[in-house]
Amino acid sequence: MKPRIHFAHLPTKIESLPRLSAALQGPRLVVKRDDQTGLAFGGNKTRKLEYLLAEAREQEADLLITAGAVQSNHCRQTVAAASRFGFDCILVLFGDPPDPPDGNHLLHYLLGAEVVFTQRENVDNKLREVFQNAMSEGRKPYLIPYGGSNPTGAMGDVNAMLELAQQDPTPDWIVFPSSSGGTQAGMLVGGRLSGYSGKILGISVDEPAEVLKVNVSKLATETAAAIGKDWYFSVDDVLVNDEYTGQGYAVMGEPEIEAIRLFAQKEALILDPVYTGRAAAGLIDLIRKKFFDPSETVLFWHTGGGPALFASRYQSRLLEN
DSSP: OOOOOOOSOOSOOEEEOHHHHHHHTSSEEEEEEGGGSOSTTOOTHHHHHHHHHHHHHHTTOOEEEEEEETTOHHHHHHHHHHHHHTOEEEEEEESOOOSSOOHHHHHHHHTTOEEEEEOGGGHHHHHHHHHHHHHHTTOOEEEOOGGGOSHHHHHHHHHHHHHHTTSSOOOSEEEEEESSSHHHHHHHHHHHHHTOOSEEEEEESSSOHHHHHHHHHHHHHHHHHHTTOOOOOOGGGOEEEOTTOTTSTTOOOHHHHHHHHHHHHHHOOOOOTTTHHHHHHHHHHHHHTTOSOTTOEEEEEEOOOGGGGGSHHHHHHHHOO
């Protein structure tokens, strides 16, 4: 295993969702509470950061650089981890900057990030530019990819599946939001390590299924190699549903609004408008379509993201009748 700094609140609990299960009249629903990992409002990226920061420390870095949307949960948790362990942090963000800052973006500043804005299509170029500028200034930057999705970051989700194997119940299905691919790749490797026999279904937040499957299978193979396993993962090993991407990334539609309200009012679970809200909307629709057998247990992996609800762009929509 790769080096790790332990700071997440683990193991996260699995809780039953009896009122939601009854309302949807489908399979038994449970939730894995990765919204409670403990770092600046929590989230699953904290798992990845335990490994990414350990690698940064090994390389004697003093600056973390990463990228995401203006309401990025990954960026919030990255700058929080940087602050906690004494790194500087530069965030390369895309999207329209809210004025004044709100939601996750308010926390980016509160936690001490230096923020650089760019267009989404220019993120990779801007990351390289920021990295090179930092090097030329004599700093020691460590680059964390979008979503923390590389073999080092995916180790957090390998460990998550080993954690799950020690908990009850063992679900027949795991459903969660999938985008940059690191979470799903780590789950596939961890599932094979732990002997998990259920199905791991990523609800795509933005990518077409064929793109996400290629990305996840490649990263899962690389992650396995990083821990000394000669395992090959094909696109057929990756389960993705891309029917719920709606009007695009970070655009909250009626399905997300319904899911956010239903989870809140039935189980007091707070979802976010971009990731967990979209994945929950997919889960709800699949249950209504009788995709799951009523005898099965379905685990919704809550990856966090609650602060994004407090972004002004989403508030008025959530308050509509």
